[in-house]
Amino acid sequence: MNLLVPMSTEDGGFSAPGIGEFLGLPALFFEGTPFEINRIILVRLLAITVMLLLFWLALRKAKLVPGRGQSVAELALGFVQVQIADQILGENLGRRYLPLLAGLFYGILAMNITGVIPALNISGTALIGMPLVLGLVAYVVFIYAGVKEIGAGKFFKNSLFPSGVPWPIYILLAPIEFINIFIVRPISLALRLLLNMMVGHLLLVLCFGATNFLFFSAGGWVGLFGIGTLAFGFVFTLVELAVFILQAYIFTLLTAVYVQQAVSEEH
């Protein structure tokens, strides 16, 4: 990780960021209880508070002729409605699952975006709990949707024994489908989100940490490398911003796709 920069183990030196960015953070409130709040939890709470507040302010006095805030909020919800709910699930089903999908999208987006907000500088989703809970929600929701819309028997039959395949293949296919749908899906949703956020944070910390070290601690001509690392940090900040939106979109989109597959009569 730090081949380019001199490694220093003494105080004031450079050390590459590691897992300590996420784990073993000092508790800020309720230490030792199940309600312990550390930095990342606090960022989460702050992020959704701000997000909900913005939506509330925008929609509080919704009018026929919208103001600026209301227009933005309508555009934001319209994006999820048109691009995800209606497109994947269709008008009828999309209508029922829109609140869930909109909540997932803007919840994830709000908690992701704190990763580039100064003074917060970490995504609320960069700790396993949140992605895991959301992955489980998606899991429960698509199984619930399948059981409710087409019945338990048909749902499991469609999922494990997709039609259009000669029956001996089922010996191989059914276990694969089982692992894919009922084990891999929620875990992949959670891990994709978690790892993107963790890696993004590590990249930014590496860039800015190195810049800081090179400018103020390294001394001499080596310090000029700091300009390069700063530029990288700037570029990666923009990349991360795109990744935050993309990950929120992917998570929501896949949830919708899973629901759609679960309720479809034929695979």
Next chain:
Amino acid sequence: MPELVMAAETNPFLPADYDIIWSAFVFVVVMVFFVKFAIPRFRQILDDRAAVIEGGIAKAESAQVEAAAALTEYNQQLAGGRAEAVKIRELARAEGVKILAEFKQQAHLEAARITAMAHAQIEAERQAAVASLRQEVGSLAIDLASGVIGESLSGDAKASAMVDRFIAELEESEQYAAGEKAKA
């Protein structure tokens, strides 16, 4: 590196209990907000707006239909008015011709009447002139004859008969002379 020690101690894929609890809390709050407030409000406002727009479109359509009907009616009225105007004009022309003819006839009649009256007057005057002439010539002739024969013949029936005969002869001779003149 103390970080590595910590990483060994804790697995990043195993959540702490407080992590799960706060995550679930966050999720529930977000869901309640979107299910109870944001999405219903969003739909409400879109539906209201759609209703207003549809109402506006319907109103505009009905207005257009009304306008088209009014235009047709107006055109019909205009055509009717034009036809009536033509009829009135025809009528007026016919009336004018009739009146003109009447006036002409009246004028003719008047002229004929005046001419006839003039003729009658002339005739009457001529008669009067003839009568008075005859009387004057008669008395003149009698005076003359009285003077010649020395006798008063006035008032005598014989005398007046003689005068009449004389005049008749005079007229005859005049007519004879005129006949001679015509022959010549």
